[in-house]
Each structure stands twice: as structure tokens, then as C-alpha cells.
Amino acid sequence: QLQLVESGGGLVQPGGSLRLSCAASGFSFDYYAIGWFRQAPGKEREGVSCIRDSTSSSRTNYADSVKGRFTVSMDHAKNTVYLQMDSLKPEDTAVYYCAAEKYFHCSVIRTSDFTDWGQGTQVTVSS
Numbered sequence: 001q002l003q004l005v006e007s008g009g010g011l012v013q014p015g016g017s018l019r020l021s022c023a024a025s026g027f028s029f030d031y032y033a034i035g036w037f038r039q040a041p042g043k044e045r046e047g048v049s050c051i052r053d054s055t056s057s058s059r060t061n062y063a064d065s066v067k068g069r070f071t072v073s074m075d076h077a078k079n080t081v082y083l084q085m086d087s088l089k090p091e092d093t094a095v096y097y098c099a100a101e102k103y104f105h106c107s108v109i110r111t112s113d114f115t116d117w118g119q120g121t122q123v124t125v126s127s
Contacts, residue, residue, distance in 0.1 A: 002026040002116050004098050009121030012088055018123060020083040022098030029074055030054045033104035034081040035114050036072065038094035038123075045097070047109025049083060059106045066092075088125045095120040 008020040022034060033052040039045040049072040050061045060072055071084040081098060099114035 002100060004100060004116060004118035006096060006098050006118045006121040009096060009123045011124045011126065013127050014088060014090060014125055016088050016125070017084070017086045018088065020085065020096055020098075020121060020123070022081040022083075022118060024079045024081070024100065027100065027102075029076050029079065029081075032100045032102050033106050034072075034074065035099045035101070035104075035106075035109055036081075036083050037097045037099060037109075037111060037114075038092075039097070039120075040091075040094040043094075045111050047111065048096070050104075050106035050109045051081060052104065052106045061106045061109055063109060085123070088123075090125050093123060093125050095122050 003025045005023045035050045036048040037045050048063050051072045051074050052059045053074045069087045073082045097120045098118045100116045101114045
């Protein structure tokens with residue numbers, strides 16, 4: 001059974017960094033894209049990043065709001081995807097989720113394109 005578990009959230013000051021992890025089980029990264037999403041209070045869930053890395057192709061994509069500050073990576077040996085978040089801003093405060101979709105291209109990052117989701121981890125950026 002496919003399972004995703006996020007970790008690494010917490011409280012950080014503006015300008016600080018956090019690294020989120022998405023540990024996957026029950027499937028192989030070779031056939032799946034992993035997306036990162038976030039949802040702030042009172043707002044819709046939005047796409048943050050997406051990564052696909054197989055023997056035949058690889059791709060990453062980022063929302064404009066996080067380009068240059070966030071970096072997504074995939075460790076096949078650990079079946080874990082990471083989201084390195086630097087230069088964090090108060091507006092990055094949200095619950096962050098990872099999601100998986102088979103054979104997805106990552107050309108866009110939409111919640112409606114992903115089927116399987118983790119439970120989320122809270123990120124709070126505040127002084």
C-alpha cells in the first residue's frame with residue numbers, strides 16, 4: 001500500500017532554513033512524480049514544487065513564489081524526497097504536504113493531478 005509521511009516542519013525565524021522530508025513506501029520512485037504543496041489558514045492548497053527522476057527522464061518544477069529559495073531532491077536509496085527551504089518568509093507559513101502520482105510529468109503543479117497524499121507537516125515562519 002502506497003504511503004507518504006512528511007516530517008521536518010517547525011518554527012523558524014524569517015530568513016532561516018528548514019528541510020522537509022517525504023518518506024515513501026509501497027512504490028518505486030522510478031514511475032512516480034512527487035509534488036510538494038502547502039495550505040495556509042483560510043487559503044486553498046497550492047503547488048510548491050514537483051520532481052520526477054527516473055532512468056529515462058528527470059524534471060523539477062517550482063512555483064514562482066519559491067523559485068531560487070526552495071530546492072527539491074530525490075534519494076532513491078532512501079525512498080525519500082526532500083524540500084530544502086531557504087530564506088524563509090512569514091508568507092511561507094503553512095501546512096506542507098507531499099503527494100505522489102504515477103507517470104506524471106511535473107510540467108504543472110496542481111492538486112487535482114495528484115492522487116495519494118501524506119498527512120502534512122506544519123511550517124511556521126515568525127520572529
